[in-house]
Amino acid sequence: MIKNIIQSNETVTPNAQTLKVLHTHFPQCFDKEGKFDIDKFKDLIKNDIDITHEGYDLNFLGKNYAKLLASIDTTTVVQPDLEHNVKPENANSQNLYISGDNLDGLKHLLKSYTGAVKCIYIDPPYNTGSDGFVYNDNFNFTSQELIDKLSISEEQAQKIFDLTTKGRASHSAWLTFMYPRLLLARDLLTPDGVIFISIDDNEQANLKLICDSVFGEESFVANIPWRKRTAKSDVPFGVSQDYESIICYAKQDFTAALEGGTRKYFETDDLPDRPWRIHDLTKQTNANERPNSNFTIVNPKNGDKFPANPNAVWRVTSETIKDFEKENRIVFPGDYDFLKISKPVLRYFKEDDEKKAGGMFGFTPVSTNLPKEVGMSQDGTKDIGELFNSKVFNFPKPVSLLKYLIKAATNFDKSAIIVDFFSGSASSAQAVLEVNAEDKEGGNRTFIAIQLPEVLDSKNASQKTAYEFLQSINRPTTLDFIGIERIKRAAAKIKSETKADIDYGFKHYTLVEPSEDTIDKLEEFKETEMFTNNDTLSLFGKETVLETWLVKDGYGFGAKVEDVKLADYTAYLCGKHLYFIEAGINENDMVALLDRYQQEPSFSPENIVVFGYSFNFSQTEMLRKNLFVLRDSHKNLKANFDIRY
Template identity: 70%
Template sequence: MIKDIARSNENISINDTAISILKEHFSSCFKKDGSFDMERFKEELKDKVDVVHEGYELKFLGKSYAKLLASLDTTTVITPNTDHNNLPENKNSENIYISGDNLDGLKHLLKSYSKSVKCIYIDPPYNTGSDGFVYKDNFNFTVDELQDKLSVDETQAKRILDLTKRNSASHSAWLMFMYSRLQLANDLLKDDGVIFISIDDNEQANLKLLCDDIFGEECFVATFPWRKRTAKSDVPFGVSQDYESIISYSKKDFIASMKGGSRKYYESDDFPNRPWRIHDMTTQRNADERPNSNFTIVDPKSGNEYPVNPNAVWRVTTESIKGFEKENRIVYPGDYDFLKISKPVLRYFKEDDEKKTGEMFGFLPVSTNLPKEVGMSQDGTKDIAKLFDSKIFSFPKPVSLLKYLIESATNHDNNSLIVDFFSGSASSAQAVLDINANDKADGKRKFISIQLPEVLNPKDLSQKTAFDFLTSINRPTTLDYVGIERIIRASKKIKEETNAVIDYGFKHFILNEPNQNTLDKCETFDKAGLLGDATILDDFGTETVLTTWLNNDGYGLNAKVEAINLKGYTAYYCKKHLYLINSDFTQDAMVVLFEKYDTIAGFNPENIVLFGYSFNEWSVTEMLEKNLKILNDSEKNLKINIDVRY
């Protein structure tokens, strides 16, 4: 597990992820009109990174380092808060709260929630000089390592390391901090997803340029000025800064559908005054993923047959194609002389596109002029005071503001996922609960909140109230527990006021970095030895290993897992995976396991995953492989993979 990731990280280079999907990871190489900037692309792909010439604006010091951090996998593990998660209100909840560094949290989320998030709202540190922001990270690269990974010389490597080690609060340090996180956030968003970022004047211009670089300039939606106060502040030049900004970007596919100008529509006599366009009818799914779409299409008029490509099956199924035919939605080769097609395609009418665009456009407010109802900073303070009877958190955003943004983003998708990875006091989580409770269309929005467990300092007057409160209720005195307690209290209040039937709970997970003693044991573990090392599993815990693996395998943090009893041995079953974590796997357990494969029709995990430290790898894998051979040769003809993880 950790050892595998550490070894993989050694081979990660700066452009590994970016090269794989140009438009996803090289957004800055696309101009505002959508054309590809080859010179910019060449600049991005240079083998040598000249850090000396990196500076302010887009080429800020540490940009290459930030890309590297985004590319490296996290070595943290996910530990469930079992006592909290098993409470009746939380056991079946789909809401998630994560305590940990949001860089690690985002990397974990991408393994299960990539392209799944409808709306991201964040309120990051503003780097004002008084908000406590300094750049910190846990990566201990040497000069030699950084030279190798970034292809830079010794002087350049030292410049970057100096920036990461001296607790800098410079513009470059802030941009480096934000770049890696926003790059990961971009990959979380759905094709019609949107992100809102609160910021003040200190970094607003830099953030706009940074977002242009990551999301693409053509994906900029708007900058919404939010009035945070009416009382004038005493500032230099006598100009009271009463406004903050909320910068918004959306995904490219959404913007393309908004513009609609690049689509080619046709007009034909059989559909007068109804322009239409065509769209490819194949997908990127294979026959195993979509068996109902794996069939030969027959043109009902000509009788011509069009076999499926098993590696890119049809978008329609054997059942749905009947409806498409009835609605004249399928166009065949030869139907129109002006079309040069060799296989069936789908027809979309312009009127439907316009209707859909109008619905999608509902995610945006009609103006950058936010209504007064969104509230100001004083309203955010009142929100939290109603729950805690005191000002427990400084400058929380008002719930009304976040409700306005989230509701507008999810207006036509009340089953959507909302993420806030600078959760703070969890205002956004409360907003999601409030929206769901007042949604007449049965709101089922889900939130994922991430908050660094910053230790509160009772000597700091801005933190003392929260510290004293958490101490009084026997909670850990870290900032994440302010958010946890807020969600619990807000849920109770909303339920009392509305009596709505919604998901009021949340599951809690903690991101932990293994201690050095555990890492040393993992490093020195002898795979060829006769015995496993049960103390390594004790260090991690079975629940932590299972939770981390389930998320890594794409099942998310709300996976439904079945504990399988194999004659006293507990295995864990989830869809295509069977996890063997504990060390007491015996010959008798194996016999029962393969009996289940052979006799239970619905039992067919394609992957058997072993926690390598628990076993003598050779003896267990040999025992499994011998029996798998027998099973593979049976009538079931199963193909099962054995995966040993460290």
Template identity: 50%
Template sequence: MIKDTMNANENVKPNSREMAVLKGNFPSCFNVDGSFDMERFKEFLSDKVTVTGEGYGLKFLGKNYARLLASVDTTTVVVSDEEHNLKPENVESENIYISGDNLDGLKHLLKSYSARIKCIYIDPPYNTGSDGFVYNDNFTFTIEDLSEKLSISEEQAQRILDLTKRGSASHSAWLMFMYSRLLLARDLLTDDGLIFISIDDNEQSNLKLLCDDIFGEDCFLGNFIWKKRQMVDSRTKNGVSKDHDYLMCYGRQDTSRIRGKASDKSKYTNPDNDPRGDWMSADMTGLATASQRPNLHYTIKHPETGVEYSCPKTGWRYERSRMKELIENNEVIFPSEPTGRPRRKKFLKDVSSGFTGFSTVLDLPVYSTQGTREVRELFSNKEVFDFPKPVEYIKLILEQGMKEDDIVLDFFSGSATTAQAIMELNAKDNGNRKYILIQSPERCEKKSEAYQCGFLSINELGCKRISLASGKIKEEYPEATVDLGFKHFTLVEPQQNTLDKIEKFDPNESKLFADKTLLNDFGKPTILTTWLVRDGYGLTANAEEVDFAGYKGCYMGKHLYLIDSELPNKAIEEIVVKYETDGGFNPDNIVLFGYSFTWTEVEALKINLKRLKDTEKNLRINFDIRY
């Protein structure tokens, strides 16, 4: 568990994640000693990929440090808020709210939700140079550690630590902060998944280069502009009113695409009972002058009246032969007056998609003041959160990236606008979209109205907003049967005295005695929740409690979890009998909380389960003792 993670982290390098991918896909390129054979790897690229020595990209202080942070596993545990999660409105919910550092949260999610998130939306802190963003992390690398792990000088290591430990709002600090998180976020997206990032002018250009580095330039879909301010601000020092924000969008792969806006089918009718179905009138005017495209400049003659219609200044959209074909097929609508302009019938059946293109200028008459008003109305006219995004703005984004049963992730949750947007979309179309939100327990300032209302941290406020929004949606959509609850989890670092006991515990010297205090320190529900996520079952999985002669084990899929101490021989015998007699009980892995068991208990379990190899099931069980 924690000790295993800490030991594994000792050997982590900045490129550990990338090397694991290479080893998984190109195992033959690794030698016996673990070294990577570049020449053999080049053979795989031969005739398929052009390798160039030229390069262009973003470099900043701490980039390799950010890669290292993305590779190091988290030592936090996942604590379920049982009082909240067992309430009737939440017990069956598949929505998730995580209170904790989003870097840790993303690492936990990757173990269960890798390549499962269809849409990510984040509104990260804008680096305005003020105290709105200050980088701080709780990693305890020494100068010597960083110098060795990153292969840099101690002077460079000191500069990086200065950014992380003293707090910084520099460009390098912001990029370092974002880089590690976006690296992890990319791996959570489905193959056709999309990520949307809100940003302002201060880091927009750097974010573009950062995302090019992580997602690839060919996965860039667009940089949208949202007019967030309705009225021009005349109070600025330089006379420039900053009225817009950017919304940057990337796909997981270069085949990802924006959904677009739904086509307006109400424009299609069939006034002449055309057997081809409903149609609408479409313009046939071209975009080229006579000198540019002479073949698109000609007059059109009505086939029955002989009336000729002059060519527009920019020509027609079609050449003569194609226009003749359209006229013969009764696809051209002729006006009653010679001064009018012929138009084309556009049939609904020929529309390849139910969606139109999506402009990079967001056509949305919704401004930031609406977001403030929405939160104020939920919280009894209290100004508890500054500059939340409007619900309609988030809805527009989500409609581009997900369908009615996808998962959205927001790991800078803030006031939880994303949750409200998802619930409203589901209530409107009876969808089953699910959300996962992560918000750090950032303290509310004592002078703030949020603090005066009893909210000590932003995550508390976010949870409350979801509950208030749920009540509002129930009133507006009384017939809706959608999921309006959520499961709440907190990421917790073990206390120092717990870490001290973990550090001192030696399985080789503790063969006769278990350390029951560590089970008490963590608690069985926390250990089980953390393991279920680690083993790919997610945060909403419910393990089955199984009684083995009074000893309570937990069974889920391919895993049987033994966490409680004192495993008697009678319980071991019951486990074996369960394997032999219950056809639906076939866990391949028995996972033990190592601190709870003596060497004698573990050996007795192993010896008794060996006899299952000789049965009809011929089971080969993996023993996983976690510390």
């Protein structure tokens, strides 16, 4: 588990993530040793792209270091809040609140939510000198390791080492902090996903450049000015800083880009004067995350059945599919001879696209003149004041502003995932709940919020109120618990006022970095021991190990797990993975496992995952050897055997 990741991280290079993407899409450009051949790549694209030696790029001290941080895996584990998560309002909730460093949080999310997030909103530190931003990461690289990994001089390594370990608030420090987070966030977005980033003039120009570098200049949508106050501020030269910026980028659909950015519409006799196009009806989300979208679509014309793919369920729910069919928005295989499709697809009419023209995704936000109803800073203060009866957080963004942005991005996707990895007081989570409650068509958007559990200082005037509030309700005095409490209070208020039938709950997880003592124990463990009395599992807990693995294996946070009772041992099943975590397995359990494989048609997990510290050498070998029996059974199942340390 952690040991494997540490060993893997030792060989990671700054461009590892980029090379992984290239290998996925352009395997022909890699040699037999797995090395990227740039000449083959140039030859592949030279007919379509004018390659020159001139170019424009953003460079800053720490850029390669930032790429390295994005490439190495996180060694944090996912610790579920068991008491909170089992409560009735939370047990089946799809909303997530994650306490932890957002760099770690994004890496965990990418293992299950790559390409699944429709909208990201973040309000990062502005690096103004008064917002408390000081970059001081927790990576323990030595200067020599930086020299080796980044191929830089000792002097350059020392500059980066000083930048990232002594706490800096320079432009380079801020860019080094933001760059890896934006790189990871990009890969979360759907092909038509959008990101909004609030910023002020101090780093606005740098943010624009870094976003051009990460998302591509062609993905830039707008730099939207937001008026935050009417009272004039006292600043040099008499220019009052009344506005902030909201920088917006939208990922481009790759297919549309290859076709020159134009959409292909069909004109058919059954729909005169209503040109239409098609769009994929599946969503890269598994059945555990979206159980209401895991159903079989039946063609009402001929009864043909199309079951959902459990790893990419339908975009619609079993309830909303009926409305889509009534509106003639579902196209089935065989409906049109010219369409070569094997499963149902969505139909979008040109008239719908024209309504969206000039704006984002459903109505027309005006980049130069946001409507007054989006509110100002004073409205954000009022929002949180109504819930807490005190000022527990400084300068929260108004919920009305975030609702406006969320509606713009998700107007045609009522089940969209919205991520905020600088959650702060959780204004965005409240905004998602309010948008869903107000949606007459039944909004089931979900939020994922990540917030660093920053320890509040009772002696700091700006944090004292929040500190005292959390003490008064007997909660940990860290900033993430202000967000947790806000969501609870906002949900109760919205439910009382609207009576809307929406998801009001959320599951809570904490990202925990193992201590040095724990790491030492992992390193000391000998995999070939014939007997073991190892207590490693107690250092993490069964629930934490299982949750971390479920996220790693693509099932998402809070995935449903089935207990698999063998003779005297219990394993845990999710999808195609069967997990063996606790100690105590014996030969009778192995026999029972093989019997289930051979006698139960529906029981066929393809991956056997073992928590190596709980098993001695003879037990792991027993599992490994007996699984080969399945290859000769009537199922002819080749189960993968994965021991994790």
